[in-house]
Amino acid sequence: MSVIGHASRLSSHVICDHLMTTLHEPCVPSFWKAGRITAWMEALMEHVPQTFRGVLPEKRIAALQTT
16 A cells, blocks of 8 residues: 555554565665655654754753753
């Protein structure tokens, strides 16, 4: 089943299944698999509402000190 044609929301399980299918595809070269998986990860990170840069170090330290 294609992830793109999947009618429901992309869950981590669906994405993981798709990436594992790509990883274990016997008919394509390893460099193609690596590029495909890298592109998927990049696309996913572009759409994450909280990025690695989204939390300032000062706020993270303050949050850790209050717990």
